[in-house]
Amino acid sequence: MVEWYEEAYHPDWRQRFQVEGYVYRGRTQFQEALVFESPLFGRVLVLDGIVQTTERDEFIYHEMITHVALMAHGAVRDVLIIGGGDGGTLEEVLKHRSVARATMVELDPGVIELARAHLPGINRGAFEDPRTELIFGDGVKFVADTAQQFDVIIVDSTDPFGPGEVLFTQAFYADCRATLRAGGIIVAQSGNVFAERERLQACLARLGKVFRDTSFILTSVPAYLGGPFVFAWGSDDPAKRRLSPAQLAARPLPEGLRCYTPAVHAAAFVHPPWLTAAPA
Numbered sequence: 001m002v003e004w005y006e007e008a009y010h011p012d013w014r015q016r017f018q019v020e021g022y023v024y025r026g027r028t029q030f031q032e033a034l035v036f037e038s039p040l041f042g043r044v045l046v047l048d049g050i051v052q053t054t055e056r057d058e059f060i061y062h063e064m065i066t067h068v069a070l071m072a073h074g075a076v077r078d079v080l081i082i083g084g085g086d087g088g089t090l091e092e093v094l095k096h097r098s099v100a101r102a103t104m105v106e107l108d109p110g111v112i113e114l115a116r117a118h119l120p121g122i123n124r125g126a127f128e129d130p131r132t133e134l135i136f137g138d139g140v141k142f143v144a145d146t147a148q149q150f151d152v153i154i155v156d157s158t159d160p161f162g163p164g165e166v167l168f169t170q171a172f173y174a175d176c177r178a179t180l181r182a183g184g185i186i187v188a189q190s191g192n193v194f195a196e197r198e199r200l201q202a203c204l205a206r207l208g209k210v211f212r213d214t215s216f217i218l219t220s221v222p223a224y225l226g227g228p229f230v231f232a233w234g235s236d237d238p239a240k241r242r243l244s245p246a247q248l249a250a251r252p253l254p255e256g257l258r259c260y261t262p263a264v265h266a267a268a269f270v271h272p273p274w275l276t277a278a279p280a
């Protein structure tokens, strides 16, 4: 008999993955964790019942959450990642030679242990890179307390329920802004914009109370309900978001990317009207 895993992310919308076998089932100090094998997606990481990443489509999510900001900035030395326990974002950040330090603040050491053991194809040794600084703790507390400064902050969090909820508040965004150097950029995992448009717009409005220029980076991540997916973008320098493909192509670009190109970058800021329209 075929076995299915049903993700209960949205109250009126369910998706199911065929399960070929379970790799890990247990509980970390903070959340329920599951890794299973799917014929279409490869290994799938689930935390508290929500799909976090999969081996086969992670490149879309991790390239787009990372390279749009790093390429737009153009001279990134210090990057802060909040969350990101699977290590996929860290791996992408480290592909930029200009990056001297990638600080990752993850609440749950159990997720990193799991990812090291069962998802090596996603993090590819990134945790062992000498430029990586791993800190275990709450990202909100870290940005409120740190005296360090960063060029880019990537919030690669779980969704706004449970431990990730605090990473979607205006107070958190204000602390992030204070932690960014001039010309800095923040990018934050947001969600499936068809299913959650009003929540995501409200989240962007909070970011807009703190940063002069905000927008969505639009892409499509198959494992996240299969539809249009956005990251929130915030910066005080509107010019950073208006670079042309030609300007971006003149900058050093990591090799071997499968989703990000300068043209895809520019297109990610072009949105169909329904996406940004006020709720009816």
Ligand code: SAM
Pocket: 051, 052, 053, 061, 082, 083, 084, 085, 086, 105, 106, 107, 108, 111, 137, 138, 139, 140, 156, 157, 158, 159, 163, 164, 165, 166, 167, 189
């Ligand atoms: N791609 C992802 C998704 O689908 O939402 C996110 C992946 S990553 C596994 C999310 C990580 O954020 C988890 O490992 C979780 O422990 C971490 N996290 C949640 N709340 C956090 C907080 N307040 N501070 C730091 N890390 C947090």
